[in-house]
Amino acid sequence: MIYKVLSDRLAGREKGSTVEADELHGVNIDALIKGGHLAEQKTKAAKAEKEED
Amino acid sequence: MPYMNNDLAVTVNSVDVSSWLTSGEWTEQFAELETTAMGDSRRTMIAGLGSGSISLELHQSFATSETYQSLDNLKGTVVTVTFTPVGSDAVAADNPKKSVDVLVTELPFVSGSVGDLSTISVTWPMTGPVTTATA
Numbered sequence: 001m002i003y004k005v006l007s008d009r010l011a012g013r014e015k016g017s018t019v020e021a022d023e024l025h026g027v028n029i030d031a032l033i034k035g036g037h038l039a040e041q042k043t044k045a046a047k048a049e050k051e052e053d
Numbered sequence: 054m055p056y057m058n059n060d061l062a063v064t065v066n067s068v069d070v071s072s073w074l075t076s077g078e079w080t081e082q083f084a085e086l087e088t089t090a091m092g093d094s095r096r097t098m099i100a101g102l103g104s105g106s107i108s109l110e111l112h113q114s115f116a117t118s119e120t121y122q123s124l125d126n127l128k129g130t131v132v133t134v135t136f137t138p139v140g141s142d143a144v145a146a147d148n149p150k151k152s153v154d155v156l157v158t159e160l161p162f163v164s165g166s167v168g169d170l171s172t173i174s175v176t177w178p179m180t181g182p183v184t185t186a187t188a
Contacts, residue, residue, distance in 0.1 A: 006118070009070075010069070011067050013067075031066055031127050031132075034126045035125075035126060
Protein backbone atom coordinates (compact mmCIF):
# COMPACT_ATOMS: atom_id res chain seq x y z
CA MET A 1 0.00 0.00 0.00
CA ILE A 2 1.20 3.49 -0.86
CA TYR A 3 0.04 6.61 0.97
CA LYS A 4 0.11 10.25 -0.04
CA VAL A 5 1.24 12.73 2.60
CA LEU A 6 -1.48 15.35 3.00
CA SER A 7 -0.12 17.52 5.79
CA ASP A 8 3.18 19.22 6.54
CA ARG A 9 3.22 17.69 10.00
CA LEU A 10 4.62 14.24 9.31
CA ALA A 11 8.15 13.97 10.62
CA GLY A 12 10.64 13.57 7.81
CA ARG A 13 7.97 13.62 5.07
CA GLU A 14 7.07 16.43 2.73
CA LYS A 15 3.48 17.29 1.97
CA GLY A 16 2.57 15.80 -1.41
CA SER A 17 5.16 13.03 -1.25
CA THR A 18 4.32 9.35 -1.08
CA VAL A 19 5.28 6.76 1.47
CA GLU A 20 5.02 2.99 1.46
CA ALA A 21 3.46 1.08 4.32
CA ASP A 22 6.79 -0.69 4.96
CA GLU A 23 8.33 2.67 5.83
CA LEU A 24 5.70 3.30 8.50
CA HIS A 25 6.57 0.35 10.72
CA GLY A 26 5.29 0.94 14.24
CA VAL A 27 3.15 3.90 13.21
CA ASN A 28 -0.61 3.94 13.71
CA ILE A 29 -1.49 4.49 10.04
CA ASP A 30 -5.24 4.44 10.63
CA ALA A 31 -4.91 7.36 13.06
CA LEU A 32 -2.82 9.28 10.53
CA ILE A 33 -5.49 8.76 7.87
CA LYS A 34 -8.29 9.81 10.22
CA GLY A 35 -6.19 12.78 11.31
CA GLY A 36 -5.85 13.99 7.75
CA HIS A 37 -2.12 13.36 7.48
CA LEU A 38 -2.20 10.49 5.00
CA ALA A 39 -4.48 9.17 2.30
CA GLU A 40 -4.37 5.83 0.58
CA GLN A 41 -3.11 6.23 -2.94
CA LYS A 42 -4.59 3.95 -5.56
CA THR A 43 -1.91 2.13 -7.51
CA LYS A 44 -2.20 1.45 -11.25
CA ALA A 45 -2.46 -2.29 -10.51
CA ALA A 46 -5.32 -1.71 -8.09
CA LYS A 47 -7.08 0.52 -10.62
CA ALA A 48 -6.70 -2.09 -13.39
CA GLU A 49 -8.00 -4.79 -11.06
CA LYS A 50 -11.05 -2.66 -10.30
CA GLU A 51 -11.70 -2.04 -13.99
CA GLU A 52 -11.59 -5.81 -14.68
CA ASP A 53 -14.32 -6.32 -12.08
CA MET B 54 25.99 24.99 28.34
CA PRO B 55 22.67 26.52 29.40
CA TYR B 56 20.19 27.02 26.62
CA MET B 57 16.81 28.63 26.17
CA ASN B 58 14.06 26.08 25.85
CA ASN B 59 12.11 27.31 22.84
CA ASP B 60 12.88 24.73 20.16
CA LEU B 61 11.89 21.40 21.71
CA ALA B 62 10.80 19.06 18.92
CA VAL B 63 8.23 16.43 19.84
CA THR B 64 6.56 13.88 17.60
CA VAL B 65 3.61 11.70 18.53
CA ASN B 66 2.91 8.83 16.15
CA SER B 67 5.28 10.56 13.68
CA VAL B 68 3.21 13.78 13.77
CA ASP B 69 5.27 16.85 14.63
CA VAL B 70 3.34 18.55 17.44
CA SER B 71 6.07 21.10 18.22
CA SER B 72 4.26 24.18 16.98
CA TRP B 73 1.29 23.43 19.25
CA LEU B 74 3.52 22.63 22.21
CA THR B 75 3.95 25.02 25.14
CA SER B 76 5.53 22.59 27.59
CA GLY B 77 7.13 19.18 27.43
CA GLU B 78 8.67 16.91 30.03
CA TRP B 79 10.33 13.52 29.76
CA THR B 80 10.91 11.73 33.06
CA GLU B 81 12.42 8.34 33.80
CA GLN B 82 12.85 6.71 37.16
CA PHE B 83 13.71 3.39 38.76
CA ALA B 84 12.14 1.67 41.72
CA GLU B 85 14.30 1.58 44.82
CA LEU B 86 14.89 -1.92 46.17
CA GLU B 87 16.33 -1.75 49.63
CA THR B 88 19.16 -4.13 50.38
CA THR B 89 20.01 -2.86 53.86
CA ALA B 90 20.88 -5.68 56.26
CA MET B 91 22.12 -6.21 59.79
CA GLY B 92 25.53 -4.70 60.26
CA ASP B 93 24.87 -1.83 57.86
CA SER B 94 25.05 1.70 59.26
CA ARG B 95 23.54 3.30 56.18
CA ARG B 96 20.69 2.22 53.95
CA THR B 97 21.71 0.53 50.70
CA MET B 98 19.72 0.26 47.52
CA ILE B 99 19.69 -1.35 44.13
CA ALA B 100 17.65 -0.27 41.14
CA GLY B 101 14.43 -2.08 40.42
CA LEU B 102 12.20 -1.79 37.41
CA GLY B 103 12.49 1.32 35.31
CA SER B 104 9.49 3.38 34.33
CA GLY B 105 8.71 6.83 33.08
CA SER B 106 6.24 9.20 31.58
CA ILE B 107 6.02 12.08 29.19
CA SER B 108 3.94 15.18 29.78
CA LEU B 109 2.83 17.66 27.15
CA GLU B 110 0.87 20.87 27.21
CA LEU B 111 -0.57 21.72 23.83
CA HIS B 112 -2.72 24.38 22.24
CA GLN B 113 -6.05 22.76 21.48
CA SER B 114 -7.24 23.05 17.89
CA PHE B 115 -9.98 21.26 16.03
CA ALA B 116 -8.77 22.36 12.58
CA THR B 117 -7.81 19.80 9.95
CA SER B 118 -4.74 17.76 10.89
CA GLU B 119 -4.17 19.73 14.08
CA THR B 120 -4.18 18.73 17.75
CA TYR B 121 -7.58 17.10 18.14
CA GLN B 122 -7.65 15.29 14.81
CA SER B 123 -4.07 14.09 15.23
CA LEU B 124 -4.45 12.72 18.75
CA ASP B 125 -8.08 11.68 19.20
CA ASN B 126 -7.69 8.38 17.36
CA LEU B 127 -4.71 7.42 19.52
CA LYS B 128 -6.66 7.08 22.78
CA GLY B 129 -6.02 3.69 24.37
CA THR B 130 -3.26 2.78 21.95
CA VAL B 131 0.49 2.54 22.19
CA VAL B 132 2.37 5.02 20.02
CA THR B 133 5.92 6.21 19.65
CA VAL B 134 6.90 9.61 21.02
CA THR B 135 10.19 11.35 20.30
CA PHE B 136 11.83 14.32 22.01
CA THR B 137 14.72 16.32 20.54
CA PRO B 138 15.90 19.24 22.71
CA VAL B 139 16.71 21.57 19.80
CA GLY B 140 14.54 20.66 16.86
CA SER B 141 16.24 22.94 14.35
CA ASP B 142 19.66 21.41 15.01
CA ALA B 143 20.90 18.05 13.78
CA VAL B 144 20.62 15.12 16.13
CA ALA B 145 24.03 14.65 17.72
CA ALA B 146 25.69 13.71 20.99
CA ASP B 147 24.98 17.22 22.26
CA ASN B 148 21.42 17.16 20.90
CA PRO B 149 20.20 13.59 21.48
CA LYS B 150 16.86 12.34 20.23
CA LYS B 151 15.01 10.07 22.60
CA SER B 152 12.24 7.70 21.52
CA VAL B 153 9.86 5.59 23.52
CA ASP B 154 6.47 3.95 23.21
CA VAL B 155 3.75 5.43 25.42
CA LEU B 156 0.24 4.34 26.28
CA VAL B 157 -2.20 7.14 25.50
CA THR B 158 -4.19 6.90 28.71
CA GLU B 159 -5.80 10.31 28.67
CA LEU B 160 -6.74 13.05 26.26
CA PRO B 161 -8.76 16.05 27.40
CA PHE B 162 -11.30 17.26 24.87
CA VAL B 163 -11.67 20.80 26.20
CA SER B 164 -10.02 22.35 29.22
CA GLY B 165 -9.96 25.89 30.54
CA SER B 166 -11.89 28.75 32.04
CA VAL B 167 -13.59 31.67 30.42
CA GLY B 168 -11.13 33.91 28.66
CA ASP B 169 -8.33 31.35 28.69
CA LEU B 170 -6.39 30.19 25.69
CA SER B 171 -7.65 26.65 25.08
CA THR B 172 -4.90 24.18 25.94
CA ILE B 173 -4.76 20.54 26.96
CA SER B 174 -2.30 18.77 29.24
CA VAL B 175 -1.52 15.08 29.03
CA THR B 176 0.73 12.67 30.89
CA TRP B 177 1.27 9.30 29.30
CA PRO B 178 3.21 6.38 30.85
CA MET B 179 6.13 4.90 28.96
CA THR B 180 5.94 1.26 27.96
CA GLY B 181 9.07 -0.60 26.93
CA PRO B 182 12.60 0.56 26.37
CA VAL B 183 13.91 4.04 25.69
CA THR B 184 16.24 4.51 22.74
CA THR B 185 18.62 7.40 22.25
CA ALA B 186 19.96 8.49 18.88
CA THR B 187 23.04 10.70 18.71
CA ALA B 188 23.44 10.88 14.92
